[in-house]
Amino acid sequence: MRIQRSVSRAKVLVASFAALAAIGLCAxxxxxxxxxxxxxxxxxxxxxxxxxWEAFGGTWVVHDGGIRNDSDERGAxxxxxxxxxxxxxxxxxxxxxxxxxxxxxxxxxxxxEQGVDSYSGYYAxxxxxxxxxxxxxxxxxxxxxxxxxxxxxxxxxxxxRLKVLAYDCHIAVSASDRxxxxxxxxxxxDNEHCLTSGRVGLRSYSSGGEWRDVRxxxxxxxxxxxxxxxxxxxxxxxxxxxxxxxxxxxxxxPSHVNLEPRPPNTTTQGISSxxxxxxxxxxxxxxxxxxxxxxxxLYVQDSTGGAAVVTDQAAPxxxxxxxxxxxxxxxxxxxxxxxxxxxxxLLWARAPIPPVSVTPSQAATGxxxxxxxxxxxxxxxxxxxxxxxxxLKIEAGQQSFRAxxxxxxxxxxxxxxxxxxxxxxxxxxxxxSEYTHDLxxxxxxxxxxxxxxxxxxxxxxxxxxxxxxxxxxxxxxxIAYLIYSxxxxxxxxxxxxxxxxxxxxxxxxxxxxxxxxxxxxEAIRNRIPESMPTILQQLDQACGLVRHNHxxxxxxxxxxxxxxxxAIDLAPMLEHCALQLxxxxxxxxxxSQIGAPRYIPLRxxxxxxxxxxxxxxxxxxxxxxxxxxxxxxxxxxxxRLMIQDDGNGYDKSSENRGFGVKGMRRRAAAxxxxxxxxxxxxxxxxxxxxxxxPPRLTLNTWTGYIWKRLHGGDLNGQARTKSxxxxxx
Amino acid sequence: xxxxEQKAIRILIVDDHPVVQAGLTSMLMTHSSVEVVGAAxxxxxxxxxxxxxxxxxxxxxxxxSGMTGIEVLHxxxxxxxxxxxxxxxxxxxxxxxxxxxxxxxxGYLLKDTSQRLMxxxxxxxxxxxxxxxxxxxxxxxERMMRSSLTAREQHILQMLAKGLTNKQIxxxxxxxxxxVRNHLNSIMxxxxxxxxxxxxxxxxxxxxxxxxx
Numbered sequence: 053m054r055i056q057r058s059v060s061r062a063k064v065l066v067a068s069f070a071a072l073a074a075i076g077l078c079a080x081x082x083x084x085x086x087x088x089x090x091x092x093x094x095x096x097x098x099x100x101x102x103x104x105w106e107a108f109g110g111t112w113v114v115h116d117g118g119i120r121n122d123s124d125e126r127g128a129x130x131x132x133x134x135x136x137x138x139x140x141x142x143x144x145x146x147x148x149x150x151x152x153x154x155x156x157x158x159x160x161x162x163x164x165e166q167g168v169d170s171y172s173g174y175y176a177x178x179x180x181x182x183x184x185x186x187x188x189x190x191x192x193x194x195x196x197x198x199x200x201x202x203x204x205x206x207x208x209x210x211x212x213r214l215k216v217l218a219y220d221c222h223i224a225v226s227a228s229d230r231x232x233x234x235x236x237x238x239x240x241x242d243n244e245h246c247l248t249s250g251r252v253g254l255r256s257y258s259s260g261g262e263w264r265d266v267r268x269x270x271x272x273x274x275x276x277x278x279x280x281x282x283x284x285x286x287x288x289x290x291x292x293x294x295x296x297x298x299x300x301x302x303x304x305x306p307s308h309v310n311l312e313p314r315p316p317n318t319t320t321q322g323i324s325s326x327x328x329x330x331x332x333x334x335x336x337x338x339x340x341x342x343x344x345x346x347x348x349x350l351y352v353q354d355s356t357g358g359a360a361v362v363t364d365q366a367a368p369x370x371x372x373x374x375x376x377x378x379x380x381x382x383x384x385x386x387x388x389x390x391x392x393x394x395x396x397x398l399l400w401a402r403a404p405i406p407p408v409s410v411t412p413s414q415a416a417t418g419x420x421x422x423x424x425x426x427x428x429x430x431x432x433x434x435x436x437x438x439x440x441x442x443x444l445k446i447e448a449g450q451q452s453f454r455a456x457x458x459x460x461x462x463x464x465x466x467x468x469x470x471x472x473x474x475x476x477x478x479x480x481x482x483x484x485s486e487y488t489h490d491l492x493x494x495x496x497x498x499x500x501x502x503x504x505x506x507x508x509x510x511x512x513x514x515x516x517x518x519x520x521x522x523x524x525x526x527x528x529x530x531i532a533y534l535i536y537s538x539x540x541x542x543x544x545x546x547x548x549x550x551x552x553x554x555x556x557x558x559x560x561x562x563x564x565x566x567x568x569x570x571x572x573x574e575a576i577r578n579r580i581p582e583s584m585p586t587i588l589q590q591l592d593q594a595c596g597l598v599r600h601n602h603x604x605x606x607x608x609x610x611x612x613x614x615x616x617x618x619a620i621d622l623a624p625m626l627e628h629c630a631l632q633l634x635x636x637x638x639x640x641x642x643x644s645q646i647g648a649p650r651y652i653p654l655r656x657x658x659x660x661x662x663x664x665x666x667x668x669x670x671x672x673x674x675x676x677x678x679x680x681x682x683x684x685x686x687x688x689x690x691x692r693l694m695i696q697d698d699g700n701g702y703d704k705s706s707e708n709r710g711f712g713v714k715g716m717r718r719r720a721a722a723x724x725x726x727x728x729x730x731x732x733x734x735x736x737x738x739x740x741x742x743x744x745x746p747p748r749l750t751l752n753t754w755t756g757y758i759w760k761r762l763h764g765g766d767l768n769g770q771a772r773t774k775s776x777x778x779x780x781x
Numbered sequence: 782x783x784x785x786e787q788k789a790i791r792i793l794i795v796d797d798h799p800v801v802q803a804g805l806t807s808m809l810m811t812h813s814s815v816e817v818v819g820a821a822x823x824x825x826x827x828x829x830x831x832x833x834x835x836x837x838x839x840x841x842x843x844x845x846s847g848m849t850g851i852e853v854l855h856x857x858x859x860x861x862x863x864x865x866x867x868x869x870x871x872x873x874x875x876x877x878x879x880x881x882x883x884x885x886x887x888g889y890l891l892k893d894t895s896q897r898l899m900x901x902x903x904x905x906x907x908x909x910x911x912x913x914x915x916x917x918x919x920x921x922x923e924r925m926m927r928s929s930l931t932a933r934e935q936h937i938l939q940m941l942a943k944g945l946t947n948k949q950i951x952x953x954x955x956x957x958x959x960x961v962r963n964h965l966n967s968i969m970x971x972x973x974x975x976x977x978x979x980x981x982x983x984x985x986x987x988x989x990x991x992x993x994x
Contacts, residue, residue, distance in 0.1 A: 563892070564871070564892075568804035569804060571807065571808040574804075574811075574896045575807035575811050578808065578896075579811055602892065603893055606871055606891075635916055
């Protein structure tokens, strides 16, 4: 009973643990999927941090308390937040860094990929081309929902405050000039079948852009109403002015951008031709190219090659992808040229040029010096370099090189990069010794941490992992064994309790009935006169039978209660039994054991003991031996028990008359054992039982055997206390 | 023989099994040398009948519901009556035999004992001598060979039952704590128990010590 209770207690424990774990997981899931989780949000650009943002294209750097996309890439995106955010207001200051493009904010954005409209979400942005505030739905395609004109022309390098709201299917946006609080434009739409939730993001198209003071908070009814009111008010204004034409204008450019006149092509030359200039005397030259890198050094590239540009002028806010004209003094180096004292003219914004895919060996030749390239290699080590840079040491075949990137947005990536990973890197290949320190053939200057792609993570089978897995496997095996042995113990305890119960039951019914019956028969016998010898004889026989059965029952009971029978010590148990039978007489008992004792299933050891007991009893009672030999032999697939005496023996033809031999045969058959009895009158008797056993090296028997070997002392101790407590009952 | 017939041995049967009770009664009634004065089916009833009939010999089963045979024996000893007890049981564990004799039984018989031996046992015990069949004697000897508590150990166990600490016991017996601890270890080993509480419990159960008054 106690066993069942402890088993059910264990079950309850396991069940409650599982329930708790399930509840915990549910709570965690709900927490992570909650539409307000992480709100309100405020950026940390002022601290130089942008770890939580994820870039899809563009060249994003944290700059002066804001974040800037230095690239003219069309549709560069930077996203953050939870894709479960649903009703919220996103506000930010935005400015465009160039003409002929737009910049703005994304709400309810999901499934973002690199590409112009490769996301689903709402985008609200300011556009220079039509001086408009636009609101549209991107779903891997673009659908403009509404477009209004700003009161004044949209200008590059001017800060605007953009506020976008999503509440149920109300989407609204308002924009105002930071410097004039009044005015601005508002759009409110009711989008049917709207997107219901998504992340927030920054996006620019063609012009590059800069954002600061990004905030997200939960939206309320009041927000919706105020936005709707503003939009309605504006409609009225529009109606009064009656101006519905779309004004196309370019806005005014900042002073340093010289648009007029667009320079003729004649005065420029190819960048690769600069290297042909002899270095003996300084030469002045003008080139035209597209900016590939702005920091730490300005690099310009045209279709023939690339060059570094050094200028003393206050550097114009150039972006990657800007087309510029550079004039200055040329210094030709081994593999590339540097233009000193350059004056730079921004011509127009173009899309950034794609990298040239080369192997590290090709890059090491210097053929691609100062050019924007893409290479692959295996990360061998990483470290933080001077001036907030991250330096990666890359191995690729025989070549090794370093890749350098600014630290600002690499904070999140850096710890994740694992030595051994295969990386795909984009950047300017620089061979100048001031960067390479003559340690590596070239250094890759990357624009931002987005120029690092992890092509594949390191293989898992390094020495440490294998050791860890081995250890884990051992631990698991040990735990599994503990659980197994625990269950096994419970099981065998349950069996023992059941047997105890059975023994109790047998004692109270069978044994007592035999006892009573015996007394009753004796009483009858006492009253039969001596003149009726046949009846007397029959009664004597009946008494003998009852006594025999009583004895047998008692022995069964003792056997059932003998908890030690779970142990493998068959030989000592039989010896003990034999000694009791001979009661200190002159019969010599000789015990031998062949082979290592091994675990025998309870049922088999029980039966063997019973057969042995019976054989011993027969010997002692009927054979008058002077010596009895008990031998137990353990072999690989069987165990053999032999009881031999040097007594009278008997005629084999008469053996079937005895109960004992029949019983032994029946018992042997029950465990598929073979029972042989060799005897003849005056030649002693030999009883041999051979039982096949399950194969030895199953996990159970083997581990159990080892365990018993190791903890033999403990087990004995347990058995002792157990048998004691049993006696006490 | 003639003397015995004149005065039959008065016998009380204590067994909670009706078949045994009936069988035993029938059998004994066929003998003129004995007289069955009653049959009780539990300990309480048995003690009441002892008081009432003052039997010469009691045939006592060990396992009964309520009071066990051993407890009946203890009670019988305290009653200070002349009734002598023979344990008649199906059990033959050495511990039972040992405890029965310790509790004052004069004989120990198994229920499959032959009529002749049983009558012999009753006669022997009636005269105040012990009757121990050889197989029981062997078992008893085996049990006796196992160490029992020394006088000092018994004393310490008794003090333990009063709730004294090692230190207090040490003070009372003018020995050191360590010696007390050694004695305790030896006690626990002999009683095959794991701690002192269990030692006291087992000591009380086995009648090694009595509850402090």
